[in-house]
Amino acid sequence: MNPIQLRQSIRDMLNEDIGAGDITTESLVEANQQSSAVLLAKQSGVIAGLPIVAQVFQELDPLLDFQSQVAEGQKVDSFQTIAVLSGSTKAILTAERVALNLLQRMSGIATLTRQLVDQLEGLDCRVLDTRKTTPGLRPFEKYAVRMGGGTNHRFGLSHGVMIKDNHIAFAGSMQKAVEKVRQRAGHMVQIEVEADTLEQVKEALSLPIHALLLDNMNINDLRKAVAMIDGKVWAEASGGITPETIRAIAETGVNAVSVGYLTHSATALDISLDFVEEGTENNA
Template sequence: MSTETAQSIPEEVIRRLIDQAFQEDIGNGDVTTDAIVDEYAQAEACWKAKDEGIVAGLEIARQVFERLDPQLEWKPETKEGQRVSAGSILTVMQGATRALLTAERIALNIVQRMSGIATRTRQYVAAVGELDTVILDTRKTAPGLRLLDKYAVKTGGGQNHRMGLYDLAMIKDNHIIAAGGIAEAVEKVRRYAPGLDVEVETTTLRQVEEALGAEADIIMLDNMSNKLMQKAVKKINGRAKTEASGNITLHTVREVAETGVDYVSVGALTHSVEAFDISQTLQQLK
């Protein structure tokens, strides 16, 4: 898999994300808050979890609030990657009331999405349990949020697949058609990008044999039955890494992992996110 991970997100990426979020949500100003709240008013805000799951993205939320109030006091009561129960306090902050209200939705959107991804990922990792199979994400991320989505997967205990089209060559069905075959496709990629790992998508045992003959580094077993995957894993016999893919759910991932595949990739970790519910409560300070 990709050697580049989303363990840490570059500061410029976070700044750019916050810039864009402020532009689309605040624009020329928060008319409601600015009309109601005195410019110098101070308040305390508390974030409380309304779900059980894994927390991710708190540091980014802090930077969102600090963009409007650099003097904000941020007092987290949970750690990144920590499992929390409903009712748990995630963080308490004190600062300008206007900043706490205006930045609330942007910060919550980020943390709720990232925590939802981390929570779902942890569920898949737990389902696989003691097996050696690794849960992977995919490129099915929200445009502009890939590094955040993939960071959240790591926080939940999964691993990142390729970060983009540039760090792993994945030869899919249409590439095979365009190249004239698996062997031809692999050979062209090896010539164009020597040293880069090559993965080949297969749907039949014959294609698995062709991918082995072409010395692919990773062979994807796409939408295969568990019985067929078992045969494919036995045929590959460690000569390439194996990845199961294709509509794998939380209810089926254990059986898929038991076929002996090295990786299971799950698009639903990031393309069908269920937001982790968090509430913000404000208390005006004198």
């Protein structure tokens, strides 16, 4: 991630939580007090975000020592220590909730992504994310997908052309939509078109495109679509993809499956911060 953007995002998150000051911590903790704490995974999963979390704490205490005990993207067991930190007690307490929110969210996404990637073992098919991300958290959530073994789709609207059903309806036809985009974007920009039917697949293959999004097709139609495409363009399936259906969909021969719920419905991984010094434990 862009380090300038990352630091600004962290500052915005801390500012949202701290506001005019951490009344509780400032009332109870001396300014020069130092403490040590551990980050503990309270359930098994894939860890993502430790370097980012380190920066959250170090934004309030630049001298804080943060030692990761596991690698990014590593699977961990329940009650496994994933990091050890030591520094200003006030900084640890004040940054705790922002740090945990990020780490739990990102690790939940990485865990879900890994589950789907594992479902496709042995197949030449990628698991893609989408733009269905939490506003303001897209860089963090797409990073978590990568740590889970997935692949990022376009980051935003400026990172590639995807002509969907509403675009086609507005332009008047698929051909007109592709022609208008090509005239404006130039020959270097890749174009992906959404197709809901085999008739649309046939039409799309007659146009100068690079990829097809096969949306909400049943398994039989997906197989037929892949046969029609025959490697001419990139084939991506989306819609109705679950852990129970993803393997069968991938086995149709598509190059990738895009899964929105990787980021919009992932459950946060349960992670706690526990002080190792007497009288300073806090998990609120």
